[in-house]
């Protein structure tokens with residue numbers, strides 16, 4: 001697996017060409033699946049989303065990524081781009097198989113609306129609409145669950161994917177300089193330990209000139225919570241071989257999923 005920490009500029013065509021070049025590089029290095037970051041065709045920011053939005057799969061980015069997947073015979077999880085659909089814009093991930101077919105489309109469920117005075121204020125819901133569906137896909141080796149960035153904070157979503165039989169959770173994301181240093185690695189490791197799955201976070205490279213500066217540090221975490229591969233701040237591809245036996249062994253050795261006392265949780269949650 002290759003996680004592509006892409007350098008994102010304000011030029012959509014440059015971003016697309018760069019993504020295609022990196023997908024080719026990942027395939028040549030032997031990866032069977034390549035993952036792009038959140039917001040890879042546009043700088044991240046509510047002021048950009050509508051300008052860079054495209055219909056899926058009609059738009060140029062979908063078209064070109066589909067060709068890249070097919071030509072390089074590689075699964076591509078195409079990070080996220082703003083998706084235009086009627087009057088709405090979504091933050092959307094697409095997944096393309098080795099034949100260039102669209103096999104999954106996930107719209108970010110939990111929009112990034114936070115306000116940390118002196119830190120960061122962001123309101124995706126000013127311009128984006130939330131998705132309402134959990135989305136999984138399989139590549140013949142494992143089942144994958146999809147989320148985007150802020151979604152990684154919600155343990156419910158990750159647990160639902162575990163329940164659905166996923167062994168790998170993928171979160172294209174772009175944390176910032178306030179929450180990134182504190183929470184980026186912690187949250188991905190937490191979801192890995194919660195669900196006993198591989199967890200992958202893929203971010204744009206740091207660009208200190210951008211209006212929103214990505215924390216970067218894309219990472220791949222194993223089901224025990226060990227960070228098995230991590231990028232720095234620059235553009236970089238990180239690789240890891242995901243051994244599904246580790247998922248099996250972790251779930252067998254620490255069988256928390258079977259030990260849940262759901263009858264108690266349900267009783268406690270019920271209003272009296």
Ligand SMILES: O=C(O)CCC(=O)C(=O)O
Pocket residue numbers: 038111112148149150151153173174175176179180183
């Ligand atoms: O949760 C965070 O701190 C950052 C989330 C974010 O940047 C996003 O959802 O795009």
